[in-house]
Amino acid sequence: EAGVAQSPRYKIIEKRQSVAFWCNPISGHATLYWYQQILGQGPKLLIQFQNNGVVDDSQLPKDRFSAERLKGVDSTLKIQPAKLEDSAVYLCASSLHPGAPHTDTQYFGPGTRLTVL
């Protein structure tokens, strides 16, 4: 079974530029998550989708971050404009569906490392 795919793996941009990250979850997984991981810290949830609807975006800086999952499968996360403090690894995770621990376990992709200069 293929895992969560993310691209690109690395991205370097100047501050005030825009950037987009792509995630393809495990096939059949209804729930998709984006996390931000700053160096030396654990991942922090940015947004959670259930199919193509947003369940939780309370930690997403909506003035500059946006995310969509239009067809309920793959998802994009965008930052516009980027700031220096956005330098981090952006992780995508997916789970089968809510309801029980054996179905809502999250599986993570390799992440995209963003450097903002």
Place this chain on the structure above:
Amino acid sequence: DAKTTQPPSMDCAEGRAANLPCNHSTISGNEYVYWYRQIHSQGPQYIIHGLKNNETNEMASLIITEDRKSSTLILPHATLRDTAVYYCIVRLPNYGGSQGNLIFGKGTKLSVKP
């Protein structure tokens, strides 16, 4: 904030058992204990989870105390490839909302040495 406390770092000799402790004294009755690990430059990897019984899978064993206020992850024969940051997380099951989201702390950096 994370509801768990873990030592920041531990060492283990290759081939020996690695026992990683976690305190979760405020865990509620329906919260599960989850363990993930993150190898350098990779995303977190699910290891195991449990509610109150001890659990074992092909990767590890999870021992939860009877009062559920602490747990231990056991890697029975640690290898160099087990060097990683190990995260202990308590969470509710996700019933469709956000209440079961993972909240990561800083974890324990396990170094397996030859």
